[in-house]
Amino acid sequence: MQEKKIVLIAEDEVAMLEALSNKFKKSGFGVLRAADGEEAYDIAMLKKPDLVMLDILMPKFDGITVMKKIRAEQTWGNKVPMIILTNLNDHESVIDATENNVLFLVKTEWNLDDVIDLANKKIAGL
């Protein structure tokens, strides 16, 4: 059997975190949860998951900051697949994400199935 992929989901909105982590679990992922930016960064560094999903507007650090901090880490962080999943669709964040090889998704535009699908593709390096 294939090894279980681990995804870290950073999301401060409980309802969303719940929906996302349930969906990922049902789709065969192992899920780590973080409710703010600082927690997300600490867990990411400690557990080094296979995929990092970040919201932008979160307490402590915003998702873009977390993304940059993770990318600055040279052994794992600079190449781990990451997805920004947010409803804050501003131009600068999109550019920041693209420049750091991070997929930028707007929540209202995607169903959960699509998110899983894109997550799998991102892990597979597509």
Add this chain to the structure above:
Amino acid sequence: MNILKKILVAVLLFVIMALLVFVFWNDCDQIILIAIIFFALLTFGFIYFVVKGLNDKIRHMALVVGEMAAGNLNKKIKIEKNGDLNQIANSLNDLMNRLKSGAVMDTSVNRELAQAKADFVSLASHQLRTPLSIVKWYTDYILCGDAGDINAEQKKYLSEIYNTNQRMIDLVNALLDVSRIDLGTFSIEPEPTDIVKKANEAVKKYESIIKIKKIIFEKNFEKMSPLNLDPRLILIVFENILSNAVKYTPEGGRVRFTIKKTDANILIKISDTGVGVSRELRSKMFSKMFRAADAKKMVAGGNGLGLYVAKAVIEKSGGKIWFESPSMEFFVEDGGKKAWKNMMKSGLGTTFFITIPSKGMKRKSGTKKLERIE
């Protein structure tokens, strides 16, 4: 003395000199020669001083204007008695006075206010979208069976919730677009774009509705090389107009989407056999929050912002947009009786026309991008 008089004097001196040369050419004694040289020197000297004077004044004015531009609003250009450049100098001084009296302050305050508004809109739309996406995801979760089996009736009602929520999402997106247009903060970033590909992408979005309503949809795309267009914006425009065409055309009606080259433009036509636009409502078509009363009777949904967005995008990028209703598109080819019958049956029909210059959209820098209305 104004510049015209100076030139006249110069010409006069030159003519006198020329006459002297002409008349005394043959018996050239010393006095005449001296006179000719004297007049020649006088002429060129005069011209030299006129040109130099003008040149110095312009240079002085350029320096002062430069200082004004750098922010010194108290600077004044000296007005000379009977100066050549007095008119320009006066206008510039007036302009400075007006700027000093508050116009400049106003624009900078406005700019700050506009930025604050834009930031607010961005954040507000985020806050609005958050609950909407939660509803979207959970309904989706139940609908796709992840939370256990549901029966057909439950599925139907949940689908209603899902679709209505989606309409709300569309509305929030459209409102965001509109506010960005109103604030002038949206950008146009042209890049080589395959317009036909974008058109097909837009049509794809409405494929399922076209199928359900059994609409006869014709695509009439001329092959063309990539154009300088903003790919996101052209897609938004296509989607907004197609959405109306498909929405307001009754079952079994026709929609035709044409893209072709004309002399200096790309012409886009979207024609339908839908309800059409009545005379009294024609002038309001591109305004915000407008929906024809006839349309209201027929289908719910639609937010009345699509055409406003389309017009703003097309006009800001250097193109034109207009419409014709009753539409002549199908009328001519159906011919007389049949055409009348169709019109009576389904409506007057509408054709939207868009032209974009062949050289592409005009670039416009702005702080925000218009987002795609999903």
